[in-house]
Structure formats: structure tokens, C-alpha cells
Amino acid sequence: MIKEKKGEQIRKLMVTFACSVTLFVIISVGIIQVTFFDQAYLLGQIEKTKYSELVLAEAAQNFRKENTEESEFSEVVATALSPSFVEEALRPFIQHTYEETNYELRDSNEVSEKIAQTVATIATKKQLTIDKEEKNKIETMIFIYMYHFQSALGDRYLTIFIENIVSARKIVVPLFYICLGLLAFWLVYLYRLINKTPFSFLRYGMFILGTTGSMFCVLAGLLYIQDVLHNIAFHSQATLQLMTHYVQDLLMYPAIIGGILLSCAVLFGGGSKLLQKRQNKKWLKTGSSTLKKA
Incomplete structure (x- = not known):
């Protein structure tokens, strides 16, 4: 007896x-669903941290350290891009990566053209003439800036991060329903x-x-x-x-x-x-x- x-x-x-462990797994999967698996969560973090501003500030700082060209357009190159320009590139890139559809982040040529346009606009406003020597300097500075901009943006890391999340989703979602059934059985x-x-x-x-x-x-x-x-x-x-x-x-x-x-x-x-x-x-x-x- x-x-x-x-x-x-x-x-x-x-x-x-067994009920406790199963409930723990169910809630954990729920947390993952509303954070990792939700692209809005990552986009929200980008807005909260002002990621675009951080990227531009880091790129400009590293550019100033490395740039050896003596030009009155050096600061124009360092500050040519705006946070909104970076955000407009990042948002669709993250959305398409989550949805596993083909989309390429703005390529270096598009960004370089944007910087060159800004330099040309400033030169026109100040009535400055850009000769061949100055043009070569500007091209060199844009090349240096682009390297630091791409490094600061971290798009490769974000791609790997999101791709791992998308892969995990195929396993985690069925696990949620399995655990839900198990919890009902144990109760x-x-x-x-x-x-x-x-x-x-x-x-x-x-x-x-x-x-x-x-x-x-x-x-x-x-x-x-x-x-x-x-x-x-x-x-x-x-x-x-x-x-x-x-x-x-x-x-x-x-x-x-x-x-x-x-x-x-x-x-x-x-x-x-x-x-x-x-x-x-x-x-x-x-x-x-x-x-x-x-």
C-alpha cells in the first residue's frame, strides 16, 4: 500500500x-515567433537604435582617419549620405531576406553616384570648378568611403542572421504544435x-x-x-x-x-x-x- x-x-x-517543461517550450517558441521570426521586430530595433545614423557616423569617422587626400570636398564625401537614404535601402532588403525573395541591397555604384551627385551639387552652389586632378581625388575619396560604409553597414552579417532565422522557422513552428498536443495530454x-x-x-x-x-x-x-x-x-x-x-x-x-x-x-x-x-x-x-x- x-x-x-x-x-x-x-x-x-x-x-x-513534464507539464512544466512542455509549457516552457511552448512559451519559448511563442517568444521566438514574436521576436526572431517577426521582421517588424528587427526593423523596430533598427529604428530604436538609429542604426542608419550609427552606420554613417562610423563610416565617416573611419574615412576621416584613412583619407590622405587634401581636398575641400573631403567633408562633403564624408557626410554626403543621409540616414533616410540608408533606411530606404535597408527596409526592403530585410523584408525580402525574411520572405526569401530575390533582392539586392543598393549596389556600390548607386551609392557612389549618390555621393558624386552631392559633391556636384555643392560645387555648383559654391561656384567651384572641379578639374581633372580634383576629380581624381574625389573618386579616390569615394572609393575609400565606400569601403568603410559597406563595412559599417554589416549587411553580410544581417543576411546570415536572417537566413539562420528563416531556416530555424521550419523546425520551430511544427515543434510548437507538437508541444501543444503533449501539454494537453499531460494535463x-x-x-x-x-x-x-x-x-x-x-x-x-x-x-x-x-x-x-x-x-x-x-x-x-x-x-x-x-x-x-x-x-x-x-x-x-x-x-x-x-x-x-x-x-x-x-x-x-x-x-x-x-x-x-x-x-x-x-x-x-x-x-x-x-x-x-x-x-x-x-x-x-x-x-x-x-x-x-x-
Whole structure:
């Protein structure tokens, strides 16, 4: 009899833990769906970090350091591009990469032409003549700037990042539905194992939510301490700042969800105790009335 009770308790604990793990996976996949798999999330991070401005500032800074040409147009080349020009190129590039449709980011010729047009406009406004020697200097400066601009933009890294996300989506989405089915199965099985009373179900619900919430809090803490971007070599400080902000924002999800689940676990625990007290009072009343009749 004692062995049977112990076996039953072990089964209950195992099923409760299975429910917690399955719920953890389901919510984790949900977080991934609204962050990694949603192109709007990455585009939102680009806007929040003012990524276009960071790219242009980094490109201009590196250009000024490397440029050796003495020209009054050097600063014009360094500041020729606007943040809106970069954003107009990035937005469709990210959208098409997510959707796996062919699209090329504005090529170097288009960007070079934009810089050359800006230089020509400034020269016209200031009534300056660009001779052959000055033209060669401008072409050299544009070439140097383009190298630093492409390096700061980090489009290759973004392509790899998005392509990995798209590949993972093919595995993660089916996993969500599998885990959803498993959770339903474990909950039905747990309901059959426990005493079919509301306070018992709430008590086990408290354990499930508490365990899952703790797992999310631990995960958020570990990822924060580990510094997941530490071992990735970014060639661009602008890209590093974008991805740092991206990860920090992402870590808020497991931390907040963990807190919500733990709060719900406390409510479930309090509710189960109240229901148990009411049930005990009913039993005492029915027991005393039975004794009186006897």
C-alpha cells in the first residue's frame, strides 16, 4: 500500500515536471515567433537604435582617419549620405531576406553616384570648378568611403542572421504544435491521477506555473550573465550596438513572463488553500451532523 502511494506520488511529480517543461517550450517558441521570426521586430530595433545614423557616423569617422587626400570636398564625401537614404535601402532588403525573395541591397555604384551627385551639387552652389586632378581625388575619396560604409553597414552579417532565422522557422513552428498536443495530454493524465477536486488541480497548477516561471527567470539571468554576443567578432560597431540592443530587449521577455508565471503560481497556491479550507469545513459539518443523527 505504501509502495503504491509512493509510486503514485512519483508519477504525479514526473507528470507535473513534464507539464512544466512542455509549457516552457511552448512559451519559448511563442517568444521566438514574436521576436526572431517577426521582421517588424528587427526593423523596430533598427529604428530604436538609429542604426542608419550609427552606420554613417562610423563610416565617416573611419574615412576621416584613412583619407590622405587634401581636398575641400573631403567633408562633403564624408557626410554626403543621409540616414533616410540608408533606411530606404535597408527596409526592403530585410523584408525580402525574411520572405526569401530575390533582392539586392543598393549596389556600390548607386551609392557612389549618390555621393558624386552631392559633391556636384555643392560645387555648383559654391561656384567651384572641379578639374581633372580634383576629380581624381574625389573618386579616390569615394572609393575609400565606400569601403568603410559597406563595412559599417554589416549587411553580410544581417543576411546570415536572417537566413539562420528563416531556416530555424521550419523546425520551430511544427515543434510548437507538437508541444501543444503533449501539454494537453499531460494535463488530462495529471487530472486523472490527482483527486478530482478544484483545490488539488490548483495546487498542481501552482507547481507547474512556479517551475516554468523559475525556469524563465533562470534562463534570463544566465543569458544576461553569459553575454551571448561576447564571442562574436563584429567588424562594425554599429552592428554590435544594434545586436546588443536587440538581445537586451529580447531578454526582457523571459524575465517578464517568468515574473508573471510566478505571480500566477502564488495566486493558484492561495486559491487552493482557500478552497481546501472551505472543503474541510464542509466535511466537518457533514461529519458532525452524521454523528448527531447517530
